[in-house]
Amino acid sequence: MSxxxxxxxxxxxxxxxxxxxxxxxxxxxxxxxxxxxKTGQFIELSVPGVGxxxxxxxxxPKVKDxxxxxxxxxxxxxxxxxxxxKGDIVGLRGPFGKGYPLDVFKxxxxxxxxxxxxxxxxxxxxxxxxxxxxxxRKLFFRGGCKNPSEFLYRKEIxxxxxxxxxxxxxxxxxxxxxxxxxxxxxxxxxxxxxMDYKEAIAVVCGPPIMMKFVTMKLLDMxxxxxxxxLSMEKNMSCGIGKCGHCRIGTYYACKDGPVFTYAQIKSxxxxxx
Amino acid sequence: xxxxxxxxxTGNLRRLLEALGKDxxxxxxxxxxxxxxxxxxxxxxxxxxxxxxxxFEPLKAFFFSAREKVARGFEPEAPLRxxxxxxxxxxxxxxxxxxxxxxxxxxxxxxxxxxxxxxxKANLIISSDCSLALETCFCSALGLKPYPxxxxxxxxxxxxxxxxVETGSHKGEGIIKENSSLFEEAEKELIAKRDENREQVAxxxxxxxxxxxxxxxxSFKDIIQKxxxxxxxxxxxxxxxxxxxxxxxxxxxxxFLLYDQKDEDKMARLRIWDSCMIKDFARxxxxxxxxxxxxxxxxxxxxxxxxxxxxxxxxxxxxxxxRCISACPAKIDIRRVLKALVANVK
Numbered sequence: 001m002s003x004x005x006x007x008x009x010x011x012x013x014x015x016x017x018x019x020x021x022x023x024x025x026x027x028x029x030x031x032x033x034x035x036x037x038k039t040g041q042f043i044e045l046s047v048p049g050v051g052x053x054x055x056x057x058x059x060x061p062k063v064k065d066x067x068x069x070x071x072x073x074x075x076x077x078x079x080x081x082x083x084x085x086k087g088d089i090v091g092l093r094g095p096f097g098k099g100y101p102l103d104v105f106k107x108x109x110x111x112x113x114x115x116x117x118x119x120x121x122x123x124x125x126x127x128x129x130x131x132x133x134x135x136x137r138k139l140f141f142r143g144g145c146k147n148p149s150e151f152l153y154r155k156e157i158x159x160x161x162x163x164x165x166x167x168x169x170x171x172x173x174x175x176x177x178x179x180x181x182x183x184x185x186x187x188x189x190x191x192x193x194x195m196d197y198k199e200a201i202a203v204v205c206g207p208p209i210m211m212k213f214v215t216m217k218l219l220d221m222x223x224x225x226x227x228x229x230l231s232m233e234k235n236m237s238c239g240i241g242k243c244g245h246c247r248i249g250t251y252y253a254c255k256d257g258p259v260f261t262y263a264q265i266k267s268x269x270x271x272x273x
Numbered sequence: 274x275x276x277x278x279x280x281x282x283t284g285n286l287r288r289l290l291e292a293l294g295k296d297x298x299x300x301x302x303x304x305x306x307x308x309x310x311x312x313x314x315x316x317x318x319x320x321x322x323x324x325x326x327x328x329f330e331p332l333k334a335f336f337f338s339a340r341e342k343v344a345r346g347f348e349p350e351a352p353l354r355x356x357x358x359x360x361x362x363x364x365x366x367x368x369x370x371x372x373x374x375x376x377x378x379x380x381x382x383x384x385x386x387x388x389x390x391x392x393x394k395a396n397l398i399i400s401s402d403c404s405l406a407l408e409t410c411f412c413s414a415l416g417l418k419p420y421p422x423x424x425x426x427x428x429x430x431x432x433x434x435x436x437x438v439e440t441g442s443h444k445g446e447g448i449i450k451e452n453s454s455l456f457e458e459a460e461k462e463l464i465a466k467r468d469e470n471r472e473q474v475a476x477x478x479x480x481x482x483x484x485x486x487x488x489x490x491x492s493f494k495d496i497i498q499k500x501x502x503x504x505x506x507x508x509x510x511x512x513x514x515x516x517x518x519x520x521x522x523x524x525x526x527x528x529f530l531l532y533d534q535k536d537e538d539k540m541a542r543l544r545i546w547d548s549c550m551i552k553d554f555a556r557x558x559x560x561x562x563x564x565x566x567x568x569x570x571x572x573x574x575x576x577x578x579x580x581x582x583x584x585x586x587x588x589x590x591x592x593x594x595x596r597c598i599s600a601c602p603a604k605i606d607i608r609r610v611l612k613a614l615v616a617n618v619k
Binding site: 004005006007008009010011032046048049050051052053072074075076077078091208233234235237238240241242243244245246247249250255269270271273 | 343344346347348349350351378379383384385386387501527528529530531532533534535539540542544547549554555556557558559560561562563564565569577580581584585
C-alpha cells in the first residue's frame with residue numbers, strides 16, 4: 001500500500017474498454033501510482049462518487065503500469081463501470097488478500113478448472129504459469145461456459161491450444177454459433193486427465209454452483225481437500241478485515257482469501273451461497 | 274501500577290476536569306430521566322453521574338464514529354480531524370471490555386485503521402466503579418466485575434464527599450503529578466468502604482444472574498457449533514424487525530458500510546455503522562446471499578460474538594452490559610438465548 005490510509009483509492013486512467021460479451025467488459029487501466037499484485041489477489045475499483053466493488057485482475061501481475069479487470073454487469077457499481085470510456089478516471093485500492101501460492105504449486109501437477117466469469121482471475125493465473133513454464137510437472141486447463149457467446153477471451157484461450165506445456169479442453173453447456181467442441185457441463189470433461197490425483201493441485205474458479213459440483217467431482221477423483229483451491233466470492237468491502245461483510249467462519253475472504261483450500265472452509269455453512 | 278490510592282474531593286474533581294479541558298475534550302456521564310448519556314464537560318452541572326451505571330450509548334461511538342469521512346478524492350492524507358483528544362470520564366468495566374474487541378479489530382490486526390487509532394492513542398480514560406446495577410446487567414457472567422480492574426488511566430470509586438483514585442497507566446500517573454495539589458492520601462476507612470461498595474454492586478449483579486438463570490461464560494464453549502441447526506434461531510428470530518438497534522448499542526459490534534458520494538467536485542468516501550441483521554449485509558451484487566433468512570442472520574450475530582471472536586482473539590465479544598436487551602423492540606433477550614443454547618448442549 002502506497003499510503004497509510006487504507007480507504008483511499010489511487011487514481012487510475014481508463015486506457016481501453018473491451019466488450020467481451022453482451023454483459024461482460026474488460027477495463028484496462030493505467031494507475032498513477034504503482035500497484036503491484038500477486039495473481040489471485042483482488043483490488044477494489046471505484047467509480048468516483050458512485051462506489052467501489054472488488055475484482056481480481058485478469059492481467060499479468062508482472063506488468064506494473066497497466067491493470068485489467070473483467071466485469072460482469074450485475075449491480076449498481078458494475079453498471080457504472082460498463083459506462084466507462086477511454087480517458088475516464090477511476091479509483092483503485094489494494095491489492096488485498098493472499099493470492100495463489102505459486103511456490104506451493106511448483107513441481108506439482110496442476111489442473112485449472114474455470115467457469116464463465118471465473119476465467120478472469122484464471123487468465124492472470126495462467127499467465128503466471130506460462131511465465132514459470134517448466135517449473136510444474138503438468139498443466140491442465142478445463143473451461144466451461146453457458147454458451148459460445150459467453151466465452152471470455154475466446155480467441156486468446158483457443159490460441160493456448162498450440163502450447164505444448166498445456167493440455168486444454170473446453171466445453172459449453174449449450175452449443176450453437178459454430179461451436180464444434182464439447183457440449184456439456186465442465187464436470188463432463190474432467191474424466192480423461194492423466195495425473196496423480198492424490199498429489200495434484202486443482203484450482204477452481206467460477207460461479208458458486210459450478211465450484212460446488214467441480215469440488216465434489218474432484219474429491220471423487222481422489223484430490224485431497226487441501227489441494228483444491230477455490231475462489232470465494234463474498235461481499236468484500238473494506239479489504240482489510242474490519243467492515244465485517246465477507247466473513248466465512250473464522251476467516252475474512254478479503255484478508256485471508258479470497259482463495260481458500262476446500263480443507264480450510266469445508267466446515268463452514270453457506271460457502272456455496 | 275503500584276501507585277498508592279489517592280482521594281479527590283468532589284470539588285477538586287471539578288477543578289481537575291476543568292484543568293483537563295485545556296488539553297482534552299472532556300465528556301462526563303449525566304443523568305436525564307432514567308437514562309445516562311455522555312455530555313461535554315464545560316462547566317459544573319448538577320446532573321453529572323460519574324459513578325452509577327453504564328450510559329445508554331456505548332463508548333465505541335467516540336472512537337469509531339457512527340459516520341465518518343475516510344477519504345477525500347485521491348488525496349493521500351487520511352482526512353483526520355484535528356480536534357483535541359477525548360478524555361472520557363466515568364467509563365464502566367463493561368465498556369472497557371468493549372475496547373478490547375474494538376482494539377483487536379482496528380489496531381491489533383494485520384491492518385491498522387488510522388481513524389480509530391489516532392483517537393484511541395491520544396485518549397484519556399478516567400473510568401469508574403458502578404455504584405448500582407440495572408436489572409439487565411450481567412457482566413460477571415462474562416468474567417467481569419462491576420468495577421474496572423485494568424485498561425484505564427485513572428479509576429474513580431465514589432465514596433463520601435469524593436472519589437478514591439486508582440492509577441492504571443503512566444499517563445494517569447502524570448495527571449496526578451501535574452495536579453498533585455488536588456489529591457490527598459486515601460484514608461484506610463475509605464478504602465474499606467470502597468471494597469464494601471464494590472461487593473454490594475457485585476452482589477446485585479449476581480442476583481440478576483441468579484434470577485434470570487444466566488449461564489457463565491465457562492459453559493459457552495462450542496455452544497454455537499453444537500446448536501448450528503437448532504430451532505432456537507428460528508424461534509428467536511420470529512419477532513425480529515431487523516432494526517439493527519442491537520448492533521448500534523453494542524460496545525463490541527464494529528461492522529461498517531463504506532459508501533461514496535460526490536463532495537462538491539470530489540469524491541468523498543464515508544463509513545457508517547452497519548448492521549449484520551439487515552438482509553443485504555452479506556449479499557453480493559450477483560444476487561448470492563449466504564444469510565438470506567433472518568434466523569441465519571441472528572445466528573450469525575451470535576456466531577460472531579461467541580464463536581468467531583473467541584477463536585481469533587480469545588475473547589467473547591459480549592460484555593454483559595445488557596444494552597441490546599433494553600434496545601430490542603422485539604424483546605429478543607441475549608440472556609434467554611444464551612441460556613437456551615447452553616441448555617441444549619448439556
